Amino acid sequence: MSELVIKRFDSTQADFSEQMDQLLAWEAVSDDKVNQIVNEILKRVRAEGDSAVVEYTNRFDGTSVDHLAELEMSAERLQAALDGLPADQRKALEIAAQRVQAYHERQKGESWQYTEADGTMLGQKVTPVDRVGLYVPGGKAAYPSSVLMNAMPAKVAGVKEIIMVVPTPGGVVNELVLAAACLAGVDRVFCVGGAQAVAALAYGTETIPQVDKIVGPGNIFVATAKRAVFGAVGIDMIAGPSEILVVCDGKTNPDWVAMDLFSQAEHDEDAQPILVTPDADFINAVEQSIHKLLPTMERKEIIEISLRLRAALIKVKDLDEAMEVANRIAPEHLELSVEDPESLLPKVRHAGAIFMGRYTAEALGDYCAGPNHVLPTSGTARFSSPLGVYDFQKRSSLIMFSEEGASVMGKVASVLARGESLTAHARSAEYRIKE
Amino acid sequence: MSELVIKRFDSTQADFSEQMDQLLAWEAVSDDKVNQIVNEILKRVRAEGDSAVVEYTNRFDGTSVDHLAELEMSAERLQAALDGLPADQRKALEIAAQRVQAYHERQKGESWQYTEADGTMLGQKVTPVDRVGLYVPGGKAAYPSSVLMNAMPAKVAGVKEIIMVVPTPGGVVNELVLAAACLAGVDRVFCVGGAQAVAALAYGTETIPQVDKIVGPGNIFVATAKRAVFGAVGIDMIAGPSEILVVCDGKTNPDWVAMDLFSQAEHDEDAQPILVTPDADFINAVEQSIHKLLPTMERKEIIEISLRLRAALIKVKDLDEAMEVANRIAPEHLELSVEDPESLLPKVRHAGAIFMGRYTAEALGDYCAGPNHVLPTSGTARFSSPLGVYDFQKRSSLIMFSEEGASVMGKVASVLARGESLTAHARSAEYRIKE
Numbered sequence: 001m002s003e004l005v006i007k008r009f010d011s012t013q014a015d016f017s018e019q020m021d022q023l024l025a026w027e028a029v030s031d032d033k034v035n036q037i038v039n040e041i042l043k044r045v046r047a048e049g050d051s052a053v054v055e056y057t058n059r060f061d062g063t064s065v066d067h068l069a070e071l072e073m074s075a076e077r078l079q080a081a082l083d084g085l086p087a088d089q090r091k092a093l094e095i096a097a098q099r100v101q102a103y104h105e106r107q108k109g110e111s112w113q114y115t116e117a118d119g120t121m122l123g124q125k126v127t128p129v130d131r132v133g134l135y136v137p138g139g140k141a142a143y144p145s146s147v148l149m150n151a152m153p154a155k156v157a158g159v160k161e162i163i164m165v166v167p168t169p170g171g172v173v174n175e176l177v178l179a180a181a182c183l184a185g186v187d188r189v190f191c192v193g194g195a196q197a198v199a200a201l202a203y204g205t206e207t208i209p210q211v212d213k214i215v216g217p218g219n220i221f222v223a224t225a226k227r228a229v230f231g232a233v234g235i236d237m238i239a240g241p242s243e244i245l246v247v248c249d250g251k252t253n254p255d256w257v258a259m260d261l262f263s264q265a266e267h268d269e270d271a272q273p274i275l276v277t278p279d280a281d282f283i284n285a286v287e288q289s290i291h292k293l294l295p296t297m298e299r300k301e302i303i304e305i306s307l308r309l310r311a312a313l314i315k316v317k318d319l320d321e322a323m324e325v326a327n328r329i330a331p332e333h334l335e336l337s338v339e340d341p342e343s344l345l346p347k348v349r350h351a352g353a354i355f356m357g358r359y360t361a362e363a364l365g366d367y368c369a370g371p372n373h374v375l376p377t378s379g380t381a382r383f384s385s386p387l388g389v390y391d392f393q394k395r396s397s398l399i400m401f402s403e404e405g406a407s408v409m410g411k412v413a414s415v416l417a418r419g420e421s422l423t424a425h426a427r428s429a430e431y432r433i434k435e
Numbered sequence: 436m437s438e439l440v441i442k443r444f445d446s447t448q449a450d451f452s453e454q455m456d457q458l459l460a461w462e463a464v465s466d467d468k469v470n471q472i473v474n475e476i477l478k479r480v481r482a483e484g485d486s487a488v489v490e491y492t493n494r495f496d497g498t499s500v501d502h503l504a505e506l507e508m509s510a511e512r513l514q515a516a517l518d519g520l521p522a523d524q525r526k527a528l529e530i531a532a533q534r535v536q537a538y539h540e541r542q543k544g545e546s547w548q549y550t551e552a553d554g555t556m557l558g559q560k561v562t563p564v565d566r567v568g569l570y571v572p573g574g575k576a577a578y579p580s581s582v583l584m585n586a587m588p589a590k591v592a593g594v595k596e597i598i599m600v601v602p603t604p605g606g607v608v609n610e611l612v613l614a615a616a617c618l619a620g621v622d623r624v625f626c627v628g629g630a631q632a633v634a635a636l637a638y639g640t641e642t643i644p645q646v647d648k649i650v651g652p653g654n655i656f657v658a659t660a661k662r663a664v665f666g667a668v669g670i671d672m673i674a675g676p677s678e679i680l681v682v683c684d685g686k687t688n689p690d691w692v693a694m695d696l697f698s699q700a701e702h703d704e705d706a707q708p709i710l711v712t713p714d715a716d717f718i719n720a721v722e723q724s725i726h727k728l729l730p731t732m733e734r735k736e737i738i739e740i741s742l743r744l745r746a747a748l749i750k751v752k753d754l755d756e757a758m759e760v761a762n763r764i765a766p767e768h769l770e771l772s773v774e775d776p777e778s779l780l781p782k783v784r785h786a787g788a789i790f791m792g793r794y795t796a797e798a799l800g801d802y803c804a805g806p807n808h809v810l811p812t813s814g815t816a817r818f819s820s821p822l823g824v825y826d827f828q829k830r831s832s833l834i835m836f837s838e839e840g841a842s843v844m845g846k847v848a849s850v851l852a853r854g855e856s857l858t859a860h861a862r863s864a865e866y867r868i869k870e
Contacts (some may be wrong), residue, residue, distance in 0.1 A: 092850035103557055106547065114541070121791075122538055122805050127784055129818050143855050176854050212817040231673060234818030238666060256866050262859035298858045334831075341835060348831065349562050356556075356835035359867050363860040364836060367848040370557050371832035382647040383564050383669030385830040395820040396769075396783065397806035400776060400791035401799060413802040415527035419611050420578050423733045424697035425798035431691050432794050 045199035081178035103370030119402030128158035133201035135216035144180035151184035157392035167193020195225035202229035240378035241270035245331035250279025258289035265306035480634035516613035538805030554837030563593035568636035570651035573602035579615035586619035592827035602628020630660035637664035675813035676705035680766035685714025693724035700741035
């Protein structure tokens with residue numbers, strides 16, 4: 001393989017802005033073939049229910065069951081997975097779960113109301129979603145930490161039932177994933193995956209109950225299916241490849257920064273690790289660390305492709321300009337590896353999660369800091385948020401007019417409704433005006 | 436036209452549940468032809484910018500401009516529209532705006548943080564979306580109240596720039612809409628519409644700035660375009676036809692209830708007005724009111740089609756069962772036209788907005804109660820909320836580990852990362868463990 005060259009940029013270059021556009025360009029496209037396959041699967045599962053799910057699962061995952069019920073994992077099986085964990089893993093998972101729960105408790109929205117002088121009451125009632133579907137990928141991308149991160153905010157929100165689906169091709173199950181499901185309070189687990197699992201959750205079958213919202217990552221078939229069922233059920237964001245942006249003042253150990261960049265790069269060949277610093281020498285130092293450490297990494301092939309294709313080392317004028325670049329990128333993970341991260345915080349407008357100070361490795365946030373690791377990717381932090389309790393709660397407006405209030409406001413509504421030629425609206429309001 | 440027959444249901448019927456499924460079935464489908472047209476428009480506007488928007492607007496809206504800038508409304512023009520309003524309309528619009536603002540101020544999310552015993556800080560930073568695009572339909576469905584309801588939560592959230600697009604086919608502008616835009620603090624207005632307007636907002640052109648989120652209702656081309664650009668920008672819900680569910684104890688004036696049903700029915704032939712009551716006589720009384728009042732309505736043709744196609748009069752056992760039906764339907768508008776609406780409130784699990792008591796006509800909420808009138812339709816209140824300030828804010832997680840905290844949690848993260856075979860994650864965490 002040719003020598004690893006990582007792209008370098010300098011904010012003083014005339015075409016810096018266009019270069020950034022090019023660096024960041026990313027679009028997940030479901031091609032026509034994928035759309036066609038997914039639409040066929042959705043249609044058949046919707047019409048035929050269990051039998052279609054069984055047929056697809058036998059075909060794609062190599063199972064040979066007659067009834068969908070055979071693919072449900074019992075609560076005892078989940079408990080056995082948890083009980084069977086090595087002590088250090090179980091302890092670590094429990095600490096992570098406790099911290100995730102404690103943080104998310106603070107996100108819980110509460111109902112509120114207020115009463116006006118004439119007795120009219122206005123407010124907002126907050127309620128949990130009834131039932132949530134959690135998609136967990138099989139194979140290499142099956143992360144127990146993701147089970148915690150997706151299931152626990154739903155539990156904190158008060159969701160009554162969480163249905164997890166996870167493909168087990170060739171009958172291979174991931175004990176850590178099952179253990180995490182048990183610990184997080186997942187209610188039922190079905191060993192199905194792909195678009196057929198999404199369809200079953202969205203429409204319901206004889207065996208798999210219809211849910212109100214589907215969350216969790218998956219491959220292109222799962223993502224395409226989620227996008228297609230959006231509206232019939234709620235969905236979370238469609239995630240792109242992971243990214244990290246490290247802003248450094250040049251004084252962090254370059255090995256640390258290199259490893260932090262690796263920790264995103266190892267996820268995926270398309271992952272994007274970026275360093276932004278005003279210190280040109282530091283860029284060289286981090287690059288040296290990269291070359292030194294890369295051969296020692298278990299996932300070096302993935303990391304190298306990510307570095308080659310999508311990484312960037314960006315030299316800026318100062319930390320203020322670094323923050324402008326960060327806001328332009330709106331990264332999923334923003335590490336502020338600087339002396340005084342709190343002074344930079346007011347300048348952050350867009351980021352999924354902000355890791356402050358040299359000790360706050362992004363990897364700590366992935367597992368056990370407390371905040372969620374499901375974060376907006378590909379610049380979507382411009383308009384969206386980490387997965388949270390708020391994703392499993394919804395609001396209803398409350399309006400209770402007093403006789404007096406309805407009379408006064410009836411006149412206002414009447415004028416506006418007649419301005420819009422909606423005279424049934426007007427007359428409905430006018431009925432409430434006192435003689 | 437044949438006699439108007441409104442469907443009746445009784446919860447004691449054996450197939451009541453299937454009947455409800457049938458009654459509520461609704462699916463907005465963008466057919467292949469619409470998808471094809473929209474995709475072509477999106478592609479061309481993205482590639483060609485202004486010139487494509489100008490070409491489409493000249494073709495579809497009958498304008499004849501050379502430059503997109505000619506289609507921008509000046510701030511003076513908006514102010515003139517506001518100044519030119521009849522006094523009663525201006526006063527009503529101002530009262531509505533004040534009340535909408537006061538209610539939405541209470542929705543504003545605030546940043547928070549807390550520090551753990553070892554000095555580790557966790558938190559959540561709340562920031563506004565930078566720039567929002569507001570789609571306003573031209574023609575019959577152009578509602579000034581909708582301009583207020585979409586723009587004001589964005590302003591309260593702290594959005595710096597709101598770009599409104601509104602088609603003006605044949606050069607026809609709606610003065611009330613412009614006045615509302617002025618009052619709500621909309622920053623720029625372009626007289627373009629359709630998929631080309633959505634594309635311009637999503638991708639930006641030489642003249643129309645790229646936005647971060649697009650909100651507002653539109654026809655099937657607009658809805659299809661919004662769905663397609665989702666991911667590049669945020670979007671609000673894709674709205675279905677409006678619905679109202681009136682739960683009544685049988686003691687409200689049946690004329691009032693009939694008019695409340697009409698006030699949704701007059702929106703749209705597909706709108707769905709439903710009455711649920713334990714009082715069989717009251718169903719007859721409301722039906723009589725409907726027959727009596729319908730001939731007096733300006734929009735009687737639309738109302739009659741809605742009543743014929745989609746309305747329902749549902750007899751239930753008692754108010755508890757009425758609430759079960761309401762939760763099953765998860766209506767956009769839920770009127771609790773009963774003696775003691777507060778006693779029913781704890782039983783409401785899913786509704787966009789709840790109108791409590793006989794005086795709280797749904798129409799009051801549409802204009803000037805304060806809460807938003809952009810609400811989840813077609814049962815999506817199961818998992819989504821009224822448009823609100825929260826739709827224009829996003830959150831970033833904050834994590835700042837102390838040296839001590841990073842060392843303790845580094846060990847936990849290391850165990851979990853190695854359990855997932857993510858060794859760059861593990862080593863990145865391990866660097867922060869104290870010797």
